[in-house]
Amino acid sequence: MLGLIFLKYVCDAFDEHRNKLAKELAEDGVPDDRIGDFVEDRDQYTNAHVFWVPEAARWSWIAANAKSQGVGKLLDEAMDTVMRENAALTGVLPKVFNRHEVDQQRVAELFDLITDARFGGTEDKLAQDVLGEVYEYVLGNFARAEGKKGGEFYTPRSVVRLIVEILEPNKGRVYDPACGSGGMLVQASKFIEAHGGRGHKSDIAVYGQELNERTWRLAKMNLAIHGIDGNLAARWGDTLADDMHPDLKADFVMANPPFNINDWARDESDVRWRYGVPPRNNANFAWLQHAVSKLAGRGTAAVVLANGSRSAPRVEAEIRQAMVEADLVACMVALPPQLFRTTQIPACLCFLTKDKSPGRETPGRPARQNPFHRRPRNGRDG
Structure with missing residues (x-):
């Protein structure tokens, strides 16, 4: 269709x-x-x-x-x-x-x-804009009709917009390791258009990877519809098993990976597991560490996670502690319940950054107060 x-x-x-x-x-x-x-x-x-x-x-x-x-x-x-x-x-x-x-x-x-x-199109709206709206409408309705399976390729638009508005991807490399139908990459481009005068969509280079062949095709069409020359790799594939952008260092990483995967391609020797080897029965912290491994020196990331990742026990707790002690976590955002139509699992957003220094200049922002800068609280480091 x-x-x-x-x-x-x-x-x-x-x-x-x-x-x-x-x-x-x-x-x-x-x-x-x-x-x-x-x-x-x-x-x-x-x-x-x-x-x-x-x-x-x-x-x-x-x-x-x-x-x-x-x-x-x-x-x-x-x-x-x-x-x-x-x-x-x-x-x-x-x-x-x-x-x-x-x-x-x-x-x-x-x-x-x-x-x-x-x-x-008309003078106010070109054919590209009209189809972009139609495409998003059909994808959204198809995701609802598909039920749980629809979550493989569609992230609620409000969640995507929140991530993009916080990260502000104005310039640089944008990467989504579980890109689905490409919604986050498209929204990054729309952010620039919505904030005229602060950049052009050609100022960002988008990269992505998707496991499902059909969904990969949808993403390629979605980017083409919106006039985005994206690099979604030459084919579809499992990011955790076969990273198709091995040398990429991104300024912005945005991802909504599948929650709580209990059967994934686990390799204990993988260099991405710098903060601990994720357990075989859950890939949540594999996705988080993959996001960190892709960040450039001043890069920032946002990853949608199941809410349970904030209090997961044993091995995951040790990885979480190591990431906190490495000062990678910028903030956590709890999302409202039943926001995802395709799953009842409560979700949250984890924002990561390698640089919390104040007033730094990042690819997406002019030199100004860093929103992820750690400010003193009650006389102590917050």
Whole structure:
């Protein structure tokens, strides 16, 4: 469904830019017989960061030929063509519409339904903005419909926004080791847009990794929809077992890893376990230590954790104590109950930083009072 909506957006955005080019050329006095050549020039689109869509992959062409050639066949061919012509989408779009187990009548009905929707923009809102809202709406509803499984790829928008507003990722490298459908990386870019004059979204470089193949594809589409050139690794994979960004040092780490994993790829010799080897039956402190291992010298991190991590016994308590004594913990934020629709487990946010010195200049902030600076309390170090 989202792949089909994405193709419709790509085609509408292409048509939007094509019409704009044609109008500008006509106003410049270019003859009608030459306008056609100009608007079919691939460079006119790639230079404007618009996906290039060959004629046989355009929605209007598919609609005109669907009955004679089969809508499922044309959609799969269109997906393949768009991925081949746009490197950022390689291996991302679904080619599932012409399978023998897929009801072609249903595909045709769905195609007709989406045909009536226009993602073309107005002066106030471009096609990209419209689809971004549609995409988030569909993801949110799908997460609710999927129940617990939906939590694999969707973090409540309010939680994502809270993390981003506290970290203020204005500039530098942003990393999400369990990126799901890419919501935190997208919100980081939106933060810059919402605080105009304090940076441009090209000032941040986003990195991520995701275990689930389908969710990885959703994330790639999500970043593409929002015009973000992100590095989500060449494929999907387990971050704790196979870190695909081994040399990355990030200025901001944001993560909502799965809670309380009791069956994970535990390697006692892993250099990330600097503060203690996490227990086999719970990966919470593996995720925390992975986040620390990815921080640049002045980096900050926010990790969503099950509330029980604050008082977990035995081995986890020793790791927690070692991290506190290393002065890595900036603060903990308890989240309201039942905030996550996909799990009833109470959650909290753990903010980490390697530098609590006052007035430091960080990638995301001008030199000013560090919000994580430890201030004296009652005459003692707070």
